[in-house]
Amino acid sequence: MIETIFFEQQIAEHPTTQRIRSALPRASWVPIDRYQELFNKRHQNFKLQKKNPALILAKKHDNFVLPVPSGFGMDSHKSFYFSHMYNCLYDCKYCFLQGMYSSANFVLFVNYEDFFTSISEKIDKYNGKTLTFFSGYDCDSLAFDKLSGFADEALNFFSDFPNTELELRTKSIAIGSLLQRRALSNCIVAFSLSPAEIAKSLDSKAPSISRRISAIKQLAGAGWKIGLRFDPLIYTSDWQKLYSSLFSEIMEGLDPSMVHSISYGPLRFPKKMYKKAANLYPDHKLFAFPMEEANGVISYGTTIETQMHDFLKSELNNYTSENKIFQCIT
């Protein structure tokens, strides 16, 4: 439950702000000038703030759509990402967000229309090329959707561009807004997944794996294309057995033709982010493994990464064609 909402005065009358105001009438509404007044300031404590984050409603002014980092997404497509929100309801220990900002407060940019204008410009610029737009890079695409109403507006927009793909990346089971409408052929609902035992330990506050799998099957049943994202891969003593049974649980009763793509990626942190995250959770086993450092990136190292890559590729080939499987290395 969000108790405090800081809102930029310039967007006080924006329809999204008004809708959130009616949804949360009992929260404290505090006017601010700019979200940077309180977001990501020095001496903030991410871990403590995460216990009771506030919502900040703001207007984004520039950099609405950015090219994805290399290794993210399918190479065959020109890909971009956009972030209508910073930070996430969930508290996944491996997530780069905890090393990215010193604030755990959620920033929601309410001027969705400006994101869509910017996306239109990219579509015009790359006329004829297949473009993919990723949502959910700095946030979870659906976790906040009941309040933000973003997915519905995005889907309305993308329905006019059938040759342009939208990927909603999520761990959320808030799929109501999707199930209420006809499936959009150019939208991929991509779920981040780990073996249940690992998710239970690392994906704090996120829906359990069984509930995510159930949401996947409901969406696929309703005609939505599904993306399966095993990123990051977590190493543990019986990882092969755990991942193998996860794949089998997901694919059981799921029409393989509804799977748009499957991707996997190794656990990697920029050195600075690793230090910040380990400092926040010094007692967590994730940050006790003897990781390797190369070129400023902390990882399990090539031996483990190769083992995991080979296993995943071969195992996933049992369920879908090779051209739907790709590895993400960012």
Place this chain on the structure above:
Amino acid sequence: MSKVTGVDNNSKLQFKFCWVIALRAEAAPLIDAFNMKIVENKSLFPIYANEETGHALVISGMGSIKSAAAATFLKNHLKINDYSAWINLGIAGFFKDPIGDMYQANKVVSKESGTAFFPGLRLSKLVPAAILFTVSKPENGYKENALYDMEAAGFCEMAPSFSCNELTYVFKIVSDTPNSSSSLITKHLVRELIEKQLSKISDILSEIEILVEEEKKRLSIPNEVLEFEKRFKFTETNKYKFREIYRKWRVTFPSRNLDLAEFLNSKPKEIILKLEKEILANAKNWNAL
């Protein structure tokens, strides 16, 4: 200057709550409630403390700058740990009745500079929130729907750097409103207003204490590490490496002790290497859960 009972003044004391209070009349009920004794009375800023109850308090006098200076003085004088909570509590004007209600400031604005601060985590189950303007002269107009004080902005400028913003709190008790002039405020009234809120203050402290304990656990350096650092001559780089590898070793082998006797003839680098090797040997059967 008298000493805090039973404590070596050179060591870091274990204060969980550091109060920065403008007026003696505001401080008195807190000093009594938490059984604090004077430990510094020769400087501009008198300090009271009781290590057993975990409270330290400085009386700043009126004004934003004095509040910032007094907080700094308390931090340095008692060598306050970086996991302690910092609290500014006092009386304030408010745009509406009644007097006596307590609020948590969720936004503090310096009227002088325009700078805004957003201290603390919201404690909405215990205390309502309000915006607070810090003014340089007493405010009798109550023009905005807000609280008015003369210290909080200065306090908020400094206190987060001593621990963090989420352990910095501002609470105000309404002492004057458009219907109850500030000219009616007496020492006796101030004391009474604070005393009436002591039970709620105690509930608030229980919530804040949970955060303090969590930060204490996260930031404290284990005794085993301190013993090794005392026994061996670590360079600054090796000290950092040792602490980092010890953290991993401790998580990997939670039931083992790091035995000083095993390393008596070792060099710091050899200690680090041995811990690294033990963790690596365990990596093949790593249980991430």
